[in-house]
Amino acid sequence: MADSPLGRTLLIANPAAHSGKGAQGAEFARRFLGSYSSVTSGYEVRLTSGPGEATTIAEGAEGFDTVLVLGGDGVTHETVCGLMRRDAEDRPQLGIIPLGSGNDYARTLGMVTNDVEAAFAQLVRGSVRPVEVGRVNGTHFMETLSFGLDAAIAIDTTERRAADTSQKGEALYVTSGLKILSRARGGFPCTVRLDDEDPVDLSTLIFAVQVGPTYGGGFRICPDADPADGLLDVCYNVRKPVLPHLLALFGLARSGRHARSRVVRLRKIRRAVLDFAAEPPCQVDGEALSGTHFEVEVVPAALRVIFPV
Numbered sequence: 001m002a003d004s005p006l007g008r009t010l011l012i013a014n015p016a017a018h019s020g021k022g023a024q025g026a027e028f029a030r031r032f033l034g035s036y037s038s039v040t041s042g043y044e045v046r047l048t049s050g051p052g053e054a055t056t057i058a059e060g061a062e063g064f065d066t067v068l069v070l071g072g073d074g075v076t077h078e079t080v081c082g083l084m085r086r087d088a089e090d091r092p093q094l095g096i097i098p099l100g101s102g103n104d105y106a107r108t109l110g111m112v113t114n115d116v117e118a119a120f121a122q123l124v125r126g127s128v129r130p131v132e133v134g135r136v137n138g139t140h141f142m143e144t145l146s147f148g149l150d151a152a153i154a155i156d157t158t159e160r161r162a163a164d165t166s167q168k169g170e171a172l173y174v175t176s177g178l179k180i181l182s183r184a185r186g187g188f189p190c191t192v193r194l195d196d197e198d199p200v201d202l203s204t205l206i207f208a209v210q211v212g213p214t215y216g217g218g219f220r221i222c223p224d225a226d227p228a229d230g231l232l233d234v235c236y237n238v239r240k241p242v243l244p245h246l247l248a249l250f251g252l253a254r255s256g257r258h259a260r261s262r263v264v265r266l267r268k269i270r271r272a273v274l275d276f277a278a279e280p281p282c283q284v285d286g287e288a289l290s291g292t293h294f295e296v297e298v299v300p301a302a303l304r305v306i307f308p309v
């Protein structure tokens, strides 16, 4: 590793990412790695053929110093889950080449998005820092876990994108948001225990657990979240706002200004246990998760990730 910035490198690329632009991005990345041989000490390129494969490839990343992932938050989540199945001492460092529609993890790290060449320039000169990941019922997440309306919006967004709507990214999230929020009524009753505190009953509309500040393609739900502070940030409602207020909060969350509202509370925690009366909408890095009992915890310094300098 000493004689090249990335050492022995495995590139995991999703050709389907960003509405198929991943294929071209992967080809560019392959040519880049071939042309600039001093950047690595040898490399391998693996294209994913479908959901879940990045996890298997990353889990088997034996003898690599660096795993690069090219694609969006979905394939990055799968790669992180695979890396977390490896022993910590045999876990390669991770670099992101963001090519997706949401790119929230890239935003957390400060990587340029949807520009493969510029991302390589950042990675080659970057610095490696340990970051935490979250864990919920045995599944890891690198950016976001949420319950309630925001999860319903994220799941609706994913389903509509899969159904090939012409809307993308933020526009898709906003239209899903307006649809789901305008139908919101009861909330999702839940008992929550944060760290070692006494359990509290909440009438949950949203309960977000974040490693980095954003979800949904840039909504700053936990504006102070820092992926290297060893803590998870949570944002949840402590009152039920009337619908116009709820819609206004949704708009303010774009810039993080919802944090000033007395309706929501923001905290930093290590652990949370949530028990819902009935199964809530739940998303983990954009993927749906089912259940009523959720045990959430931080895994501090779980991954070494390349940040731009």
Ligand SMILES: Nc1ncnc2c1ncn2[C@@H]1O[C@H](COP(=O)(O)OP(=O)(O)OP(=O)(O)O)[C@@H](O)[C@H]1O
Pocket: 014, 015, 016, 017, 018, 019, 048, 049, 050, 051, 052, 053, 070, 071, 072, 073, 074, 075, 076, 078, 099, 100, 101, 102, 103, 104, 286
């Ligand atoms: N060859 C493939 N064909 C179809 N889907 C794939 C393939 N390889 C991986 N996938 C799936 O595509 C999903 C979405 O990919 P990814 O997150 O990379 O891009 P995106 O959806 O454009 O971006 P974002 O997640 O940021 O919105 C992943 O969850 C992954 O399981």
